[in-house]
Amino acid sequence: MDLLTAYNGALLRIGLYLLIFWPTxxxxxxxxxxxxxxxxxxxxxxxxxxxxxxGLVAYISRRTGDDASDS
Structure with missing residues (x-):
């Protein structure tokens, strides 16, 4: 069994997801x-x-909540 195609490529998909969205x-x-x-x-x-x-959704929702409480 090849490591990249194990579990229908789940490790590959997770790796690509982190590679694209983590830095962005x-x-x-x-x-x-x-x-x-x-x-x-x-x-x-x-x-x-x-x-x-x-993480982006959580950050934006927390940021919006912080902005509302500052006013």
């Missing part, structure tokens, strides 16, 4: 956190980026 979402979160002056932008970018699209 992580960079967006890093830049936004840095521009807003929040603490530890590198860590936030890495953690939210790891979760990809779900």
């Amino acid at each position: 979402v992580g960079y967006y979160v890093y830049q936004d956190t840095k521009n807003r002056g929040r603490s530890s932008p590198h860590l936030r970018g890495a953690v939210y980026g790891f979760f990809g699209i779900l």
